[in-house]
Amino acid sequence: MKVRTETPVPYHVAKPLSADDERWMREALALARDAQARGEVPVGAVVVCDGKIVGRGGNAPIERNDPTAHAEITALRAAAAALGNYRLPACDLYVTLEPCAMCAGAVMHTRLSRLVFGARDPKTGACGSVIDLFAEHRLNHHTSVTGEVLAAECGALLSAFFAARRAET
Numbered sequence: 001m002k003v004r005t006e007t008p009v010p011y012h013v014a015k016p017l018s019a020d021d022e023r024w025m026r027e028a029l030a031l032a033r034d035a036q037a038r039g040e041v042p043v044g045a046v047v048v049c050d051g052k053i054v055g056r057g058g059n060a061p062i063e064r065n066d067p068t069a070h071a072e073i074t075a076l077r078a079a080a081a082a083l084g085n086y087r088l089p090a091c092d093l094y095v096t097l098e099p100c101a102m103c104a105g106a107v108m109h110t111r112l113s114r115l116v117f118g119a120r121d122p123k124t125g126a127c128g129s130v131i132d133l134f135a136e137h138r139l140n141h142h143t144s145v146t147g148e149v150l151a152a153e154c155g156a157l158l159s160a161f162f163a164a165r166r167a168e169t
C-alpha cells in the first residue's frame with residue numbers, strides 16, 4: 001500500500017496541539033508492531049485519559065475472525081470497560097492509521113474529545129482521504145481531529161508490511 005503524506009490538510013486537521021502527541025503515538029506504534037508480529041496489518045491504538053493510557057488495541061480481525069476488530073474498536077472497548085462508561089468525553093484516541101468509516105463512527109458514538117492519527121489511508125480513510133465524516137456537521141459529534149502525527153513512521157511500518165507480503169506471493 002502506498003501511504004500518501006502529501007495530501008492537502010483539511011481545515012479541521014490541525015498540527016499537533018499537545019506536546020504529548022508523539023509520546024502517545026509511539027505507544028500506539030508499539031501495538032502496531034505487536035499486531036504485525038501476529039500476522040495482522042500493523043495498526044495500533046491507545047485511549048488516553050488524564051495523562052494515562054486507559055485502553056490499548058492492536059489490529060486483530062484475522063486472529064479473532066472478526067471484521068470489526070480494528071485497533072480503534074479494541075482500544076475503545078477496553079477504555080469503556082476500564083472506566084465503566086460507554087461514552088468517553090474526557091478521552092483522546094491515538095491511532096497509527098487514519099480511521100475507516102466504521103471506526104470514525106465508533107469515535108463519534110464514544111464522544112471522544114480528540115482523535116489523533118498517524119499515516120493517512122488513501123484507500124479507506126474517513127478523515128479526509130476518501131471521505132471526511134468529521135466535516136459532516138449533520139452528524140452529531142464532539143471530537144476534534146489532528147492528523148499526520150509521526151505519519152512517516154506509521155506509514156513506513158505499513159509500507160514495509162505490504163512490501164513483505166507482496167514478496168511472499
Ligand code: ZN
Binds near residue numbers: 101
Ligand atoms: Zn477501522
